Amino acid sequence: MRNVTVGAAQLGPIQKADSRQAVVARMIVLLEEAAEKGCDFVVFPELALTTFFPRWYMEDQADVDQYFEREMPNAATRPLFEAAAKHGIAISFGYAELTPDGQHYNTSILTDKTGAIVGKYRKIHLPGHAEYEDDIAFQHLEKRYFLPGDLGFPVFNVLGGVMGMCICNDRRWPETYRVMGLQGVEMVTLGFNTPSTNARSSNEPEEDRVFHHRLSLQAGAYQNATWVVAVAKAGVEDDHPLFGCSAIVAPNGKIVAESVTEEDELIVHTCDLDATRFGKETVFNFAKHRRIEHYGLITERTGAIVPGDEE
Numbered sequence: 001m002r003n004v005t006v007g008a009a010q011l012g013p014i015q016k017a018d019s020r021q022a023v024v025a026r027m028i029v030l031l032e033e034a035a036e037k038g039c040d041f042v043v044f045p046e047l048a049l050t051t052f053f054p055r056w057y058m059e060d061q062a063d064v065d066q067y068f069e070r071e072m073p074n075a076a077t078r079p080l081f082e083a084a085a086k087h088g089i090a091i092s093f094g095y096a097e098l099t100p101d102g103q104h105y106n107t108s109i110l111t112d113k114t115g116a117i118v119g120k121y122r123k124i125h126l127p128g129h130a131e132y133e134d135d136i137a138f139q140h141l142e143k144r145y146f147l148p149g150d151l152g153f154p155v156f157n158v159l160g161g162v163m164g165m166c167i168c169n170d171r172r173w174p175e176t177y178r179v180m181g182l183q184g185v186e187m188v189t190l191g192f193n194t195p196s197t198n199a200r201s202s203n204e205p206e207e208d209r210v211f212h213h214r215l216s217l218q219a220g221a222y223q224n225a226t227w228v229v230a231v232a233k234a235g236v237e238d239d240h241p242l243f244g245c246s247a248i249v250a251p252n253g254k255i256v257a258e259s260v261t262e263e264d265e266l267i268v269h270t271c272d273l274d275a276t277r278f279g280k281e282t283v284f285n286f287a288k289h290r291r292i293e294h295y296g297l298i299t300e301r302t303g304a305i306v307p308g309d310e311e
């Protein structure tokens with residue numbers, strides 16, 4: 001057995017007015033609870049340090065940049081890194097990254113148990129739109145504020161296993177998991193901010209949105225024989241509801257732990273990384289069964305083209 005006890009540290013809402021220091025204090029409370037419960041690893045949500053600001057249309061770059069971190073750790077987050085190192089807990093969380101050469105990314109980092117950053121991922125599938133749209137219920141401006149990630153889907157040898165990250169909308173794309181699956185990933189962690197309603201249609205119940213969330217995680221886990229740990233920022237942020245349902249999914253695709261509130265909440269599960277072996281050696285033995293000679297379209301083509309409609 002190669003056990004890693006994971007805490008999925010869901011955060012309740014973060015309002016525009018909340019400071020990073022206040023959020024980090026909440027994260028440390030969850031980390032302390034995780035330490036008491038024996039966690040090796042604690043995962044926090046996407047854009048964990050601020051409200052989900054891509055819902056707000058901004059034209060002034062200074063207004064946008066107030067949500068970005070220029071270095072990590074920094075003054076606001078150092079107490080979290082120190083608390084994690086004190087307890088010997090690895091952490092992962094998402095934040096808006098502004099690089100020294102002025103590039104903006106939706107990023108997550110992974111530390112080892114000493115608090116050293118050993119992995120970084122920049123969100124690749126950016127949902128939403130770049131310009132203000134006046135015919136939808138609320139904005140989702142990730143394409144305005146972030147560049148698509150430029151690091152691919154790397155995996156990292158840490159915590160005695162093979163760890164990978166993705167962020168929110170990435171979880172809906174099978175390519176995300178498969179690229180990491182092809183590197184032997186044993187645990188994929190991700191944070192998400194998912195609105196409870198569809199900005200473009202009032203006909204999609206929250207129940208369906210949660211179903212698609214779970215379906216994506218469970219399929220990704222099963223089809224790649226990996227643990228998946230998905231952590232929400234939940235609750236009502238300045239009148240905008242986000243659903244919870246943070247979940248830990250086993251390599252057989254079954255949910256083994258799930259949050260029950262839309263507040264700060266820790267769910268814990270001891271994940272045996274060796275439980276990935278069965279799937280990786282049987283039905284999803286990639287080396288034995290994949291037929292890459294038939295998969296060319298996956299990387300050659302972005303959108304669907306119906307036969308007969310080619311240029």
Ligand code: CDT
Nearest residue numbers: 127128140168169193194195
């Ligand atoms: N944060 C994020 O990626 N949220 C998206 C909402 C998409 S609606 C334009 C998600 O896939 O959950």
